[in-house]
Amino acid sequence: MSYVPGNGIYLAGGLSRTLAALIDHDSFEVEFLANKSSVHKDLLKNIKIGVITREHTCLYGNLNYFNFVNKNN
Numbered sequence: 001m002s003y004v005p006g007n008g009i010y011l012a013g014g015l016s017r018t019l020a021a022l023i024d025h026d027s028f029e030v031e032f033l034a035n036k037s038s039v040h041k042d043l044l045k046n047i048k049i050g051v052i053t054r055e056h057t058c059l060y061g062n063l064n065y066f067n068f069v070n071k072n073n
Helices: 014-020 025-033 038-045 057-071
Strands: 009-011 049-051
């Protein structure tokens, strides 16, 4: 939270994908905001939380980085 994620928080991985279908969104939001100061609650309410559902995302990220490094050399 130190850097205030402008595009939101994204959860990735097989466990996150599996649990996403089981999570009650309203209960998650209540727990996410529980026990926070009013300043933090106002900030956290504006941050999107998403789940990356595409499989093998780490491989795509590595491929993009590899292509970026090789393009600039």
